[in-house]
Amino acid sequence: MKRLMLVCLLAYAQIAFAQNAIKTSVAQTSLSKTKGSFVLGTNEFLLNGKPFLIRAGEIHFPRIPREYWDHRIKLCKAMGMNTICIYLFWNFHEQKPDQFDFTGQKDVAAFVKLVQANGMYCIVRPGPYACAEWDMGGLPWWLLKKPDLKVRTLEDRYFMERSAKYLKEVGKQLALLQIQNGGNIIMVQVENEYAAFGNSAEYMDANRKNLKDAGFNKVQLMRCDWSSTFNSYITDPEVAITLNFGAGSDVDKQFKGFQEKHPTAPLMCSEYWTGWFDHWGRPHETRSINSFIGSLKDMMDRKISFSLYMAHGGTTFGQWGGANSPPYSAMVASYDYNAPIGEQGNTTEKFFAVRNLLKNYLNPGEKLGDIPAPIPVITIPKITFEEAAPLFDNLPPGKASEIIKPMEMFDQGWGRINYRTNLTASTTPRKLIITEVHDWAQVFINGKLVGKLDRRRADSTIEIPATKAGAVLDILVEATGRVNFGEAVIDRKGITEKVEISDGSTVQELKNWTVYNFPVDYQFQANAKFVKQKVNGPAWYRAKFNLNQTGDTYIDLSTWGKGMIWVNGYNIGRFWKIGPQQTFLMPGVWLKRGMNEIIILDLERPTDATVQGLKEPILDKINPDASLLNRKEGQNLVLTNEKPVLAGSFDAAISWKTVSFTTAKGRYFCFEALSSQENDNFTSMAELQLLGRDGKPISTQKWKVIYADSEEVTAANNAADKVFDNQESTIWHTQYIGKQSNTKQPHQLVIDLGKEEEITGLRYLPRSDKKKGGMIKDYKVYLKSARFNF
Numbered sequence: 093m094k095r096l097m098l099v100c101l102l103a104y105a106q107i108a109f110a111q112n113a114i115k116t117s118v119a120q121t122s123l124s125k126t127k128g129s130f131v132l133g134t135n136e137f138l139l140n141g142k143p144f145l146i147r148a149g150e151i152h153f154p155r156i157p158r159e160y161w162d163h164r165i166k167l168c169k170a171m172g173m174n175t176i177c178i179y180l181f182w183n184f185h186e187q188k189p190d191q192f193d194f195t196g197q198k199d200v201a202a203f204v205k206l207v208q209a210n211g212m213y214c215i216v217r218p219g220p221y222a223c224a225e226w227d228m229g230g231l232p233w234w235l236l237k238k239p240d241l242k243v244r245t246l247e248d249r250y251f252m253e254r255s256a257k258y259l260k261e262v263g264k265q266l267a268l269l270q271i272q273n274g275g276n277i278i279m280v281q282v283e284n285e286y287a288a289f290g291n292s293a294e295y296m297d298a299n300r301k302n303l304k305d306a307g308f309n310k311v312q313l314m315r316c317d318w319s320s321t322f323n324s325y326i327t328d329p330e331v332a333i334t335l336n337f338g339a340g341s342d343v344d345k346q347f348k349g350f351q352e353k354h355p356t357a358p359l360m361c362s363e364y365w366t367g368w369f370d371h372w373g374r375p376h377e378t379r380s381i382n383s384f385i386g387s388l389k390d391m392m393d394r395k396i397s398f399s400l401y402m403a404h405g406g407t408t409f410g411q412w413g414g415a416n417s418p419p420y421s422a423m424v425a426s427y428d429y430n431a432p433i434g435e436q437g438n439t440t441e442k443f444f445a446v447r448n449l450l451k452n453y454l455n456p457g458e459k460l461g462d463i464p465a466p467i468p469v470i471t472i473p474k475i476t477f478e479e480a481a482p483l484f485d486n487l488p489p490g491k492a493s494e495i496i497k498p499m500e501m502f503d504q505g506w507g508r509i510n511y512r513t514n515l516t517a518s519t520t521p522r523k524l525i526i527t528e529v530h531d532w533a534q535v536f537i538n539g540k541l542v543g544k545l546d547r548r549r550a551d552s553t554i555e556i557p558a559t560k561a562g563a564v565l566d567i568l569v570e571a572t573g574r575v576n577f578g579e580a581v582i583d584r585k586g587i588t589e590k591v592e593i594s595d596g597s598t599v600q601e602l603k604n605w606t607v608y609n610f611p612v613d614y615q616f617q618a619n620a621k622f623v624k625q626k627v628n629g630p631a632w633y634r635a636k637f638n639l640n641q642t643g644d645t646y647i648d649l650s651t652w653g654k655g656m657i658w659v660n661g662y663n664i665g666r667f668w669k670i671g672p673q674q675t676f677l678m679p680g681v682w683l684k685r686g687m688n689e690i691i692i693l694d695l696e697r698p699t700d701a702t703v704q705g706l707k708e709p710i711l712d713k714i715n716p717d718a719s720l721l722n723r724k725e726g727q728n729l730v731l732t733n734e735k736p737v738l739a740g741s742f743d744a745a746i747s748w749k750t751v752s753f754t755t756a757k758g759r760y761f762c763f764e765a766l767s768s769q770e771n772d773n774f775t776s777m778a779e780l781q782l783l784g785r786d787g788k789p790i791s792t793q794k795w796k797v798i799y800a801d802s803e804e805v806t807a808a809n810n811a812a813d814k815v816f817d818n819q820e821s822t823i824w825h826t827q828y829i830g831k832q833s834n835t836k837q838p839h840q841l842v843i844d845l846g847k848e849e850e851i852t853g854l855r856y857l858p859r860s861d862k863k864k865g866g867m868i869k870d871y872k873v874y875l876k877s878a879r880f881n882f
Contacts, residue, residue, distance in 0.1 A: 122209040128271045130213075130278040130312050132332055134356050137397060139213075139278070145395055146278075146360060147450065148175035148215060149403025152224065153203040154184050155427055156406045158196065159681040160437060160467065161203055165210045167433050168403050169461030171443055172450025175278070176207045177215040177362075177399045179222045181230035182258050184412070187505070189234055189254075192261045201265045208269075208276035210461075215314075215399065217281040218262045220255035220299075221289075221581075225369045225414045225423045228583065229284075229576035233505040236498070236584050243581060244286070246295050255299075259306040267307025279314045281362075282331055287321035288818065289578065296327050316362040318820055319346045320748055320857070323353060334362035336401075338821035340383030340861035343390040345746055361391060363401035365821060366442065367430025368809075371421040372572070373548070373670040374720070375809045376712035378430045383861065385445050392453045400446070404437070405429035407677050410663035411506035411612045411656075414576030415531075415583070418792050419813050420547045422531065422573040424673040425665030426711055435677055435709065436644050437467055468680065470643035472705025475635050475690065480701075481620035483630035483693075484539060484566070488616075490606040496591055498530070498584035499571065499609065507656075508610040508695070509586045510568045513602055517561035518595065524554050525599070527589040529569060532654070534630070534695065536566040541629065547572075549718065550796060556593075565602075567591065568630065570654070570695060572666065578818050580793055614661045617691050630695045635703075637690065642683040645705030646675035650713070652703075653696025660688055669696075670717050674710040720805040722797040722812050729799055729840050730881040731764065731874065738854075738873040744769045746860055752853035755785065758875035760798075761843045761851075766870040768837065775802075775839035776825045776866030779857040780815040785850050792816040794846025799882060801840050802826035812841050823859045825866055838872075842880055851875055 128140045136143045149168040156164055168176060180200060186192050194200060207214045221244055222230035235241055235251065242248035269275030283299045300313060314332040317324070322333055333354065337346045347359055366384055368377035391398050405427035415422040428435040432443040451460055490512070491502060499509045515537070524535065531547040535554055545551035556565075571585035591602045610616070620632045649657065649667045657664045662682045667673075690703065738753040761782065765775040781789040800812035803824060810825035826839050858867045874880075 123211050123213070123276050125208075125274040127274045130271050132312065132358060135358060136395070137358050146175050146215075146397035146399070147173050148177045148397075148399035149173040150177040150363070150399050150401045151404045152179055152406060153200065154181060154197065154412070155408060156404075157679045157681050158199070160679070161206055162210070163437055163464050163467065164404050164406075164433065165207055165212065166461060166464040167437065167439070167443075169210055169212060170463040171403065171432060171446050172454070172460055173212065173400075173403065175213040175215060175399070178203070178217065179224050179226075179230070180216070180218040180262060181222055181224070181226050181412075182219050182255070183228060183230055183232040185261070186232055186258055194261075194265050201269065204266060204269050204275070204277065213271070213276045213278045214269075215279045215281070216266060216277055217284060218259060218303075219284065220258060221284050223284055223577050225408070225427065226576055227412050227414050227506070228574040229414065229581055231581065233500060233574070236500040236582065241582060244283070244289055244295065246292065246298060252298065256302045256305070259302045263303075263306030263308060270308065270311040272310035277311055279312045279332070280308045282313055282315045282327070285317055285336065286315070287317040287324040291324040293325040293327060296325060300328055300331060314362070319349060320820065322350060332360070333357065334360040336363035336365070337361060337860065338365035339367070339379040339387060340863070341387050342746065342860075342862050343387055343394065343396065346860075347396070358397065359394070360397035360399075362399050364388065364391070364398045366400050366402060366432060367428075368822070369429060370424045370426065370672055370711070371416070371809070372424055372668050373714060373716055374421070374672070374811070375714060375806060376672040377809055381442050381445050384442065385449055386862070388446070389449055392449070400432065402427070402429045402431040404433035405431045405435060407435055407665070409665050411666070413573045413666060415573040416577055416817055416819070417575045417580040417583075418795055418816055419550075420531065420575070425667070425676060426673050426709070428709075428711060436469065439463065439466075468643035469707045470641060470645050470680070470705065471707055472637065472639070472645055474702050474704045475637045477633040477635045477692070477701040478624050479622040479634045480625055480627045481622045481632040481634070482627045483568075483632070486620045486632070487608050488610070490608050493605045493607050494603050496587045496589065496605060497607075498588045499586035500584050502607055502609055504609045504611060506571055507612040508568060508570045510566055510608040510610070511587060511591070512564060512566050512606045512608070513604055515559045515563045515565050515593070517559060519558050520595070521555050521557055523594045523596075524556050525592040525594060526552055526554075526567070526587060527592075528552065528587070530583065530585045530588055531570065531572040533567055533569045536568070538564050539566075539629070568695070579791065612656065612663055614658050614663065617658055617693060628697060631693075633692045633694065633698075633701060635690050637688050639683060639685055639688060642685060643680040645678050645680070645683075646707070646709045647678050648675050648704050648706050648710070649692075650674040650710065651700040652692065652698045653694045655693040655695050658691045660684065669715055671714040672712050674713050675706055677709070678705065720811065722800040722803065727799065727882045729762070729801065729842065731762070731840070734874050734876070734880070736872040737875050739871070741870050742856065742858075742868055744864070744867065744869075746858055748855055748857050750783075750853060750855045752783070753873070755850055755852050756875045757848060757850050758877050759845050759848050760876045760879055761845055762874040762880060763841045764872040764874070765839045765868045766837055766872065768865075769867040769869050770864050772865055773836050774826050774866030775837070775868060776823050776859050777815050777856065777868065778820050778823045778859050779818070779855075781855040782845070782849070782851050783853040783855065785852060787852065789855065790845075790849055790851075792818075796844045796846070797841065798844050799840065799842035799880070800824070802835060804828055815841065816843075820857060820860055848877060
């Protein structure tokens with residue numbers, strides 16, 4: 093007993109010592125709570141009347157366990173940051189209408205105060221729209237229950253009323269923390285990258301007024317856009333304008349147009365992209381240290397403020413991962429972002445490169461923060477799953493619906509939804525036509541899998557076998573993330589329109605459905621009836637494992653199919669065997685000594701129903717379920733007898749280029765690059781827009797690349813569809829090495845526009861980094877109603 097008491101006293105002493113050390117560290121570094129000021133000066137920001145260069149690092153508190161907030165903030169300070177930049181996600185704080193939550197993991201005020209306690213300032217980006225590769229860009233799913241919803245516009249009164257109400261709740265949490273009140277918030281952002289969506293100055297002004305009404309009536313307001321779009325609308329002069337661009341950018345060219353319009357404004361890159369985010373089934377994204385550091389040094393030499401996006405990305409736990417469109421492509425759970433601070437809070441070569449650079453630009457008397465001790469990482473021996481619960485044996489209560497509806501109309505926000513009906517008899521195979529699957533579906537007849545549909549490939553039809561009368565049709569749909577960027581952000585899940593069946597001569601819409609909802613909350617999964625059995629179809633798997641010590645680990649799911657994982661009640665996120673992410677960060681603070689529980693929902697079937705905890709992540713292994721190339725083996729485009737609608741040459745400037753031609757009609761568009769500015773064999777392109785009769789870009793939502801003679805999809809994610817992904821820092825680039833890299837110009841790209849269009853011109857944006865490889869010089873353009881010959 094005495095020995096046990098001694099052990100307890102020693103443990104208590106260690107805890108008390110650690111807590112006291114944290115308090116001492118905070119006391120030595122915390123900012124004064126004296127009221128201050130932060131305003132725009134001539135070509136510089138002024139903090140308490142003195143020039144201030146913002147060195148910010150962006151981190152997202154929802155992507156970091158609360159217990160690790162202080163650790164990540166200290167890492168940013170050690171890297172040389174004096175400011176932390178944060179997003180708030182509306183849907184994270186109001187998951188149901190009028191049920192606001194700013195407690196625990198969602199306590200943004202506690203996070204901002206912790207930033208201040210560490211001697212740093214804060215920039216707050218509350219939305220209502222955020223992007224950030226987060227589900228629906230931070231907009232709440234329940235808005236989608238309004239059938240005619242419009243977002244980010246004054247045209248929808250409901251959206252404006254709800255977003256204003258949300259901002260008032262944010263104000264209740266943070267308005268007292270403005271620097272003018274003795275807090276550390278020096279700027280608050282109005283909306284986010286709005287010019288990539290619209291150009292209504294009135295909408296932006298309404299958001300500015302909503303922020304002021306919410307209590308942000310003292311702090312400096314700001315907005316961010318790209319160098320190519322910042323002038324699309326005019327905002328109140330009290331709002332600072334900042335630009336976003338990526339690693340390796342030519343800083344002088346990025347700010348050239350801005351300085352011509354605003355010669356006395358302070359310069360700031362509000363998102364300097366340190367890396368990029370990963371998509372399921374595409375190569376892991378990286379940005380080189382040299383290109384990243386080069387542009388950062390250029391900004392420091394020119395006294396340009398910046399915010400590293402991301403300084404530390406963290407993890408998109410649970411259902412919160414978003415998607416891009418077009419083409420539809422969902423994000424992985426890891427938000428490592430190839431950032432200086434790794435997903436687990438580990439320091440990287442990029443971290444030390446930033447630290448070594450910024451130490452040369454500190455103010456007199458300023459010093460870099462100490463690097464905090466790393467968080468322990470452990471391994472976990474192999475865990476075998478012996479209990480399972482087949483999904484179709486554990487259906488929740490069904491809901492009757494005459495017609496197909498998306499999951500939001502059944503009051504479901506995330507997860508999976510199953511649509512069931514009965515089929516008529518048929519002695520021959522028939523075709524099932526689904527409009528539209530959002531996002532990945534399995535089709536079963538009498539419990540047997542007959543096929544899959546994937547929104548990434550725009551799948552919409554599947555052949556089903558002959559059936560007897562009354563055969564049960566199940567369509568199990570998984571939502572893999574709502575679009576978080578662009579016009580497709582209104583992204584309802586499940587089956588959004590209808591299901592039809594065709595026998596070749598007639599088409600009939602299927603009705604009289606029973607709908608089963610499978611939400612993502614832990615308790616729903618835990619209620620499944622687990623027994624010791626082997627299963628072939630969709631099922632939950634459960635196991636218990638014992639730990640003698642805790643620490644962060646990476647759960648290896650490389651032998652599993654597609655689904656979601658919960659550990660000790662925490663939703664760790666979505667997994668998919670196609671990669672590139674194969675391991676999932678499990679924070680040690682969510683594990684416990686003694687018995688732990690893991691539940692996995694796999695919609696397919698694991699090749700080995702085991703997992704283990706690794707010390708290193710696997711973020712770069714893809715197992716593509718289909719070719720990533722937009723060119724079939726042996727396929728060659730034939731343009732011999734085709735007549736171009738346009739031929740010309742581009743200059744070498746890194747800026748949007750617009751060309752017009754006589755109105756042409758067609759569905760199939762071909763761009764042919766004949767030569768490059770550098771006379772190399774490559775072709776590269778950042779963005780392509782086609783102009784309609786009104787001179788404005790036509791919608792790209794139905795576009796699909798059907799041919800690219802060469803594209804890089806293994807060494808980098810430079811696929812041909814990058815030309816219409818609305819991301820200026822991503823590019824189509826012909827293959828760097830290998831068989832396709834040796835082909836000389838010309839290089840061709842063919843796009844199916846989805847329907848017949850009238851085209852009057854095009855806009856082309858070259859790559860925006862310092863490299864010029866593949867930048868197009870001479871070109872031809874073709875447009876046809878019939879498909880090209882391959």
